[in-house]
Amino acid sequence: MSENYSESSIKVLEGLQAVRQRPGMYIGSTGVRGLHHLVYEVIDNSIDEAMAGYCKNISVILHVDGSVTVEDDGRGIPVGIHPTAKVSTLQVVLTVLHAGGKFDTNSYKTSGGLHGVGVSVVNALSESLTAVVQRDGGIFTQNFERGKPTGEVQRTGNSSKTGTKITFKPDGQIFETLELSYEILAKRFRELAYLNKGIKIKLIDERFDVSEEFHAEGGIPSFVKYINKTKNLIFDEPIYVKGESNNIIVELAIIYNDSYNENIYSYVNNIHTEEGGTHEAGFKAALTKAFNSYVTKNNLVKENNLSGEDIREGMSAVLSIKMTDPVFEGQTKTKLGSNNAKTAVESIVSPALQDYMEENGIIVKKILEKALQAYMAREAARKAKELTRRKSALERDSLPGKLADCHEKDPAKAEVFIVEGDSAGGSAKQGRNSDFQAILPLRGKILNVEKARLDKMLSSQEIRNMITAFGAGIGKDAFNPEKLRYHKIIIMTDADVDGAHIDTLLLTLFYRFMPELIFEGHVYIAMPPLYKAMPAKGKEQYLYDDKALEKYRKTHKGAFTLQRYKGLGEMDAEQLWETTLNPETRMLKQIEIEDARMASEVTELLMGTDVSPRRTFIYEHATEAELDV
Ligand code: 0RA
DSSP: OOOOHHHHHHHHHHHHHHHHHOHHHHHSOSSHHHHHHHHHHHHHHHHHHHHTTSOOEEEEEEOTTSOEEEEEOSSOOOOSBOTTTSSBHHHHHHHSTTTOSOSSSOSOOOOSTTSOSOHHHHHHTEEEEEEEEEETTEEEEEEEETTEESSOOEEEEEOSOOEEEEEEEEOTTTOSOOOOOHHHHHHHHHHHHHHSTTOEEEEEETTTTEEEEEEOTTHHHHHHHHHTTTSOBSSSSOEEEEEEETTEEEEEEEEEBSSSOOEEEEEETTEEOTTEEHHHHHHHHHHHHHHHHHHHHTTOOOSSOOOHHHHHTTEEEEEEEEOSSOOEESTTSOEEOOHHHHHHHHHHHHHHHHHHHHHOHHHHHHHHHHHHHHHHHHHHHHHHHHHHHHHHHHHHHSOOTTOBOOSOOOGGGOEEEEEESHHHHHHHHHHSOTTTEEEEEEOHHHHOOTTOOHHHHHTOHHHHHHHHHHOSOOSTTTOOGGGOSOSEEEEEOOSSHHHHHHHHHHHHHHHHHOHHHHHTTOEEEEOOOSEEEEESSSOOEEEOSHHHHHHHHHHOOSOEEEEEOOOGGGSOHHHHIIIIIOTTTOEEEEBOOSOHHHHHHHHHHHHSSOOOOHHHHHHHHBOOOEEOO
């Protein structure tokens, strides 16, 4: 059954309204990141045209009035009447959610993450948008305001060229900031130019009269050299692999510098997969295998196999794959989960590396020498650590005395509450269900040090208790999430400045030394109620925020008294169970850091002297409050 025109146009308006009501769901945030995502969204469509072989030149102009123009010389968005919508395809692309790009499934459309939501989202979040298409011998123009067309598409001239030009002005009613950053855009365009060799992206900033063109004929080998431009390379020409397997295109460039770090930048359909995933796993497996079989074949190293870690010391690599329907996982949705990517990468990289090694003995020898040094250094360190480790193994078995542990031994079912203060800790111990809930009180006084430095935090007995209670160690190499004793770590502090301070310090500590805790979604903040409403008639009710109070006021006509909770200490054990501990009724916020880069900025911010209350941090970086049922 086909819908009539007015029905479908109502649906369109509802869709755009949804975008305006909850912009964060479509573009991540309404802050700096979200604003830049608008530009990425439009340019992604141009890049898709380029990846399909139809577009070479893209230009982005930042205008003085805050509007942006993205122009490409692709095929142009079709302007003819759309068969089912009965309006121009241009209007459909710009007003229907997810109608975005091409209608064939063969293209490697960027999807997942925050990309690929469609230009209609940009339209909905723009105060005005003008699309100018050159196609079929003509120039066609259509205007929109806050997502709604202000008229039909008009033919405004003739042209023998093709392309799309979209000018939009981000809506001040939606965004907290309207200032686009030249640096942020330049960085992303440089990356896109390297990842899609041959494409020219011109960035013109009319506000400051600067411009730059990003264009890399060298592709990802030049990218990996660019990343290492301040490093000492141990050989000059990156190892380069390209191939296709099962419709997955794999491209890899590897270089080695004389440092001890490994750096892998991986991408799926131009999206930076900061948490890695299956494609990286396939690459690492292939690399380890290739080197070890070379070593065995040439009878080079007597003892054990070299570990992957040894082989990757000093390695810098860019891995870029293009595939249809990638599945993204991880707390920040930047971890590739698609298993076929591992197989594809491994099957292309393994033989290619083996061929490379046969032909480049001198370079391979340099890498192997470095790996061997890494191996010996690691062995020496391991032996030296043996003693200390044995000693701390004893300590590890004895849990801190302040911890009221739970009976549950399965970490997936166990949770630990980090509670501010001994008195709230006492109520929590009484109120909890000791089957699966452990309580660790932290004395606020110790944490409540102005401008606490991390090293200072680590010297605190309270913090060390916490690390022991978690059971997974600490630090980049030593932290092992598999040893974690509780899969839910719940920070429970008062909703005041001191509480905010403690949340901040704990989250910073976790981020710096146990980032997996956050990436894997183990960290939560308990949200005790702010109020208890007690009506003259009927049941009392806990209210968790001011919004809930407002709603309560509107829906409850009769008189009621309102109790305001200032701290956890005001609740007895039973109330604490009912409001904050009981999984059936409590409110938890899961801490989710948008991505590692953003997180490090947030951490910087949090480490500053001006610690703004937890509300700001949590509302910006946690998922919507959810009843944890
Ligand atoms: C729908 C279909 C086709 C291209 C596009 C959309 C398209 C969208 C954007 C957005 C910015 N630049 C763009 N360029 C193209 C396919 C057109 C065809 O088959 O001729």
